Amino acid sequence: MKQLITLNVNNETIEVYTAIHKTLLEVLREDLQLTGTKHGCELGECGACTVLVDGEPVLSCLALPIELEGQAILTVEGLAVDGELHPLQQAFADNGAAQCGYCTPGILLTAKALLDHHPHPSRDEIRQALAGNLCRCTGYAKILDAIEAVRVP
Amino acid sequence: MEEFDIIGQPLPKVDAVNKVTGATPFADDLSLPRMLYAKLLGCHHPHARLKAIDTTQATALPGVVAVITGADLPVKYGIIPSSQDETGLAGDKGRFVGDPIAAVAAVDEETAERALELIQVEYEALPAYLSIEEALDQKGEPIHDSGDQGNIHKLVSLEYGDPQAGFSQADYVRDDTFFYQGNTHLPIEQHAALAHYTADSRLTLWSSTQTPHYVHRLLSKALGIPMSRVRIIATPVGGGFGGKCDLFGHEIAAAKLAMITGRPVKITLTREEVFYTHRGRHPVLMWVKTGVRQDGSITAMHFKTFLDGGAHGSYGIASTYYTGALQTVTYKIPAYKFDGLRVFTNKPPCGPKRGHGTPQPRFALEVQLDKIAEALGLSPVDIRRRHLVEENSHTVNHLRITTCALDECLDKVVKASGFREKHRQLAYGRGIGLACGSYLSGAGLPIYWNDLPHTSVQIKLDRGGGVAVYCGQADIGQGSTSVLAYTVAEVLGVGLDHIQLTVADTDLTPIDLGSYSSRVTFMMGNAAIQAAEKLKALLLEAAADMLELPVGALAARGGRIFCVDDERRSVPFEQAVQRAEAQHGALVAMGSYTPPKLAGPFKGSGVGPSPAYSYSACAVEVNVDPQTGEIKVEKIWIAHDCGRAINPLLVEGQIEGGVYMGLGEALMEEQSFRRQQHKSPSMLDYKSPTTLETPEIETLIIERPDPGGPFGAKEAGQGPLLPVPPALANAVYDAVGVRIDEIPITPEKVLKALDLKRQGKAARVGPKGIPNVTFPKPVWVEPHSGAPKLEAE
Ligand code: FES
Ligand code: FES
Numbered sequence: 001m002k003q004l005i006t007l008n009v010n011n012e013t014i015e016v017y018t019a020i021h022k023t024l025l026e027v028l029r030e031d032l033q034l035t036g037t038k039h040g041c042e043l044g045e046c047g048a049c050t051v052l053v054d055g056e057p058v059l060s061c062l063a064l065p066i067e068l069e070g071q072a073i074l075t076v077e078g079l080a081v082d083g084e085l086h087p088l089q090q091a092f093a094d095n096g097a098a099q100c101g102y103c104t105p106g107i108l109l110t111a112k113a114l115l116d117h118h119p120h121p122s123r124d125e126i127r128q129a130l131a132g133n134l135c136r137c138t139g140y141a142k143i144l145d146a147i148e149a150v151r152v153p
Numbered sequence: 154m155e156e157f158d159i160i161g162q163p164l165p166k167v168d169a170v171n172k173v174t175g176a177t178p179f180a181d182d183l184s185l186p187r188m189l190y191a192k193l194l195g196c197h198h199p200h201a202r203l204k205a206i207d208t209t210q211a212t213a214l215p216g217v218v219a220v221i222t223g224a225d226l227p228v229k230y231g232i233i234p235s236s237q238d239e240t241g242l243a244g245d246k247g248r249f250v251g252d253p254i255a256a257v258a259a260v261d262e263e264t265a266e267r268a269l270e271l272i273q274v275e276y277e278a279l280p281a282y283l284s285i286e287e288a289l290d291q292k293g294e295p296i297h298d299s300g301d302q303g304n305i306h307k308l309v310s311l312e313y314g315d316p317q318a319g320f321s322q323a324d325y326v327r328d329d330t331f332f333y334q335g336n337t338h339l340p341i342e343q344h345a346a347l348a349h350y351t352a353d354s355r356l357t358l359w360s361s362t363q364t365p366h367y368v369h370r371l372l373s374k375a376l377g378i379p380m381s382r383v384r385i386i387a388t389p390v391g392g393g394f395g396g397k398c399d400l401f402g403h404e405i406a407a408a409k410l411a412m413i414t415g416r417p418v419k420i421t422l423t424r425e426e427v428f429y430t431h432r433g434r435h436p437v438l439m440w441v442k443t444g445v446r447q448d449g450s451i452t453a454m455h456f457k458t459f460l461d462g463g464a465h466g467s468y469g470i471a472s473t474y475y476t477g478a479l480q481t482v483t484y485k486i487p488a489y490k491f492d493g494l495r496v497f498t499n500k501p502p503c504g505p506k507r508g509h510g511t512p513q514p515r516f517a518l519e520v521q522l523d524k525i526a527e528a529l530g531l532s533p534v535d536i537r538r539r540h541l542v543e544e545n546s547h548t549v550n551h552l553r554i555t556t557c558a559l560d561e562c563l564d565k566v567v568k569a570s571g572f573r574e575k576h577r578q579l580a581y582g583r584g585i586g587l588a589c590g591s592y593l594s595g596a597g598l599p600i601y602w603n604d605l606p607h608t609s610v611q612i613k614l615d616r617g618g619g620v621a622v623y624c625g626q627a628d629i630g631q632g633s634t635s636v637l638a639y640t641v642a643e644v645l646g647v648g649l650d651h652i653q654l655t656v657a658d659t660d661l662t663p664i665d666l667g668s669y670s671s672r673v674t675f676m677m678g679n680a681a682i683q684a685a686e687k688l689k690a691l692l693l694e695a696a697a698d699m700l701e702l703p704v705g706a707l708a709a710r711g712g713r714i715f716c717v718d719d720e721r722r723s724v725p726f727e728q729a730v731q732r733a734e735a736q737h738g739a740l741v742a743m744g745s746y747t748p749p750k751l752a753g754p755f756k757g758s759g760v761g762p763s764p765a766y767s768y769s770a771c772a773v774e775v776n777v778d779p780q781t782g783e784i785k786v787e788k789i790w791i792a793h794d795c796g797r798a799i800n801p802l803l804v805e806g807q808i809e810g811g812v813y814m815g816l817g818e819a820l821m822e823e824q825s826f827r828r829q830q831h832k833s834p835s836m837l838d839y840k841s842p843t844t845l846e847t848p849e850i851e852t853l854i855i856e857r858p859d860p861g862g863p864f865g866a867k868e869a870g871q872g873p874l875l876p877v878p879p880a881l882a883n884a885v886y887d888a889v890g891v892r893i894d895e896i897p898i899t900p901e902k903v904l905k906a907l908d909l910k911r912q913g914k915a916a917r918v919g920p921k922g923i924p925n926v927t928f929p930k931p932v933w934v935e936p937h938s939g940a941p942k943l944e945a946e
Contacts, residue, residue, distance in 0.1 A: 035182035036175020038391070040341040041424040045836035048341050076175035085173065093169035096802040099810065100630025101172030102179065102342045102391030127844040134836065136341055136392045137630050139813030140844045142806055 319453025342391020475510025
């Protein structure tokens with residue numbers, strides 16, 4: 001069954017006519033062509049599909065858009081403002097924290113939520129916050145370095 | 154002045170901004186108008202004849218556009234020419250649970266999935282073989298009618314020099330058995346492909362592949378269309394590690410469905426299907442016998458490996474040889490024998506994973522060395538450090554060693570970790586272990602025999618100063634596209650902002666064999682330098698005319714060409730380009746790289762040679778809880794000899810990623826089976842290290858430029874994985890005195906060994922023995938004249 005849904009994605013109000021059982025991941029990627037949000041399992045196991053909903057990390061492969069009307073959805077496409085990279089994006093680029101870059105969007109958003117709530121986390125606290133985001137390329141070292149470079153000391 | 158402007162700088166990758174903004178187009182991000190979605194039906198049995206497949210109902214479902222089965226894709230292919238045992242979809246038999254047997258193209262994924270349920274398959278179950286032992290003890294129909302005999306895919310036996318004499322001259326001889334469990338790549342990106350067959354009868358396939366050239370060759374064969382009408386575009390790969398090096402059923406099925414329907418077809422594997430696609434680390438059972446003198450020098454080694462290959466040949470023949478090839482490149486071995494056997498089993502096919510066939514024997518060798526050192530009262534450092542291979546020498550099995558900075562790697566790691574102060578001196582429960590490793594900087598021979606270049610780079614200069622660079626290499630996250638830009642920019646003396654890159658497209662780019670065997674930086678780098686040097690010569694000549702100076706007085710750097718003795722006399726890069734274009738016409742140059750002829754004079758010598766070997770040494774410190782058997786890794790130190798770090802930031806990233814992956818294998822990763830089914834085909838059940846299990850890694854880059862490498866560079870992508878599992882095993886022994894001769898080293902195994910110890914039994918968990926197999930009479934090979942000699946006492 002299809003329905004017209006109104007979503008707020010990256011500060012833009014978007015109307016989308018879509019099947020109500022589609023996940024947020026599918027609606028973002030397929031209906032809205034926002035393919036920056038990735039998937040590695042579509043079962044809530046890898047963290048690659050993480051987006052922020054009202055500032056909190058949410059696995060978009062498990063979320064239903066119909067339940068998110070009126071809430072602010074932020075995807076990786078919305079992180080840079082007026083062509084300026086978000087400090088985390090800049091730090092990820094400078095520190096080599098994105099190798100294949102496939103886990104990167106989900107990790108950036110998880111890290112943003114962490115720093116927004118908690119501007120000076122320790123390295124271990126960063127580890128805790130990222131425990132649900134798998135990365136197979138980096139051994140996490142440069143990801144932790146990049147987030148440390150942005151935290152308020 | 155610094156020697157280089159770009160080489161050696163910790164620069165962000167050229168595609169870093171695209172990656173952090175989500176703009177990088179991965180295969181599943183692509184879509185085309187009127188695109189269909191494909192899904193695969195997997196076999197429900199581990200081994201079954203497919204007696205009949207009825208697709209009538211599926212085809213009739215509204216929204217379904219085409220259904221195909223093995224009958225539509227009958228051509229056999231295989232990545233290794235002597236091992237042609239795959240078809241796009243299984244035809245006569247299904248050979249493992251999940252083996253693709255039919256494919257559906259429909260207007261959306263859901264419809265395609267529903268159609269799969271409507272396909273009726275009549276199976277005739279056959280005896281299934283799930284282990285090496287079961288495969289060897291073959292009672293019923295073998296899995297393939299190809300291979301060496303029955304379920305044995307490959308049997309090899311090679312003998313170099315006189316191991317008998319070596320063993321008889323040894324002061325101490327021991328043999329041990331080891332097992333290294335199989336595991337998988339687990340790239341976060343699920344494999345995806347998009348196929349488009351246009352009205353002019355041309356096929357384009359976008360795919361997340363590490364090897365567009367091999368996909369080009371094999372897809373053309375599997376579909377029966379000439380390579381000249383097939384175009385492969387490798388999209389940026391979201392993690393490869395060897396898992397995207399083959400042609401896969403889903404790629405062939407998507408292409409076939411696109412041909413049948415005339416519409417673009419996309420397929421993205423589910424995570425479960427990624428586990429079935431596999432081509433991961435072979436489970437290998439090993440037996441190794443080594444003879445040493447009192448001082449720890451090796452007099453002879455005999456290695457036997459038994460590989461559990463899964464349902465297809467894939468890269469398996471190469472994998473088999475690799476389990477016997479690189480034992481000789483770290484420590485001097487004057488006599489060596491290798492017996493290897495690979496069986497087919499009814500499980501997803503194994504293939505190359507980071508280190509391809511070499512981490513398993515490296516684990517065995519380095520753990521056994523630790524045992525030998527203890528038996529002889531030698532330090533684990535000295536037994537290694539005193540007997541390293543010589544630089545510019547050969548090994549007994551005809552491998553050419555150029556540079557080897559393993560001495561420096563060992564010294565630095567021992568110092569940084571405080572190994573000598575800690576080993577056998579930490580409190581019970583804490584321990585430190587050491588191991589070394591080595592890996593190829595590119596395979597010396599291609600996968601199919603030919604004497605063509607392994608890689609080529611084309612550069613075209615634009616009169617506005619732009620430098621367009623073309624190469625078939627596929628970036629899998631390691632940064633090979635960035636390396637291409639760095640090398641060209643360095644030689645031409647321009648900033649990276651001048652460089653535009655076109656890569657991994659068989660229509661547009663000259664060939665590169667692919668991102669495997671750690672070959673790209675070394676080989677493509679050399680080709681890029683060659684192409685850039687040709688253009689630089691023209692530019693210097695043009696600038697010499699303009700400045701009225703001899704060419705020898707000029708240098709190209711910082712976007713201009715100038716007189717070395719008087720930098721005020723200079724011309725901007727683009728003016729030199731214009732002058733050279735006026736003189737010569739279009740400024741286009743090619744560079745290619747073909748490795749030197751390195752294979753020895755015997756059958757089987759094609760696997761192992763490389764233009765240069767990287768070296769690493771690693772120390773792991775652990776805390777083992779004797780109550781729970783849990784292992785906490787406190788810290789890992791690793792020193793890696795990469796010749797020269799073209800970009801130290803990327804080299805560190807490769808080392809850290811390799812160490813992490815080695816640690817995952819050592820501690821938890823396991824592709825195992827229960828009741829003939831994959832036990833854990835999900836990311837939840839297949840355990841891999843998260844941020845919480847990954848310790849701090851101290852990386853020491855050792856640079857001793859290799860004369861054959863681009864700017865002296867060797868590999869960094871695979872070698873650093875190798876020493877991690879044995880260093881961990883040795884650390885666990887140091888901590889609690891038990892030997893776990895089996896990977897992964899789980900808490901259950903530690904507890905079991907501790908229990909045995911308490912009972913006064915041998916405190917060891919590992920395989921009890923090896924199958925009783927008669928290997929063929931070995932091919933005897935005269936050792937290379939430059940190899941270590943067995944010294945008379
Ligand atoms: S795709 Fe959502 S958690 Fe993996
Ligand atoms: S960078 Fe490749 S998975 Fe994280």
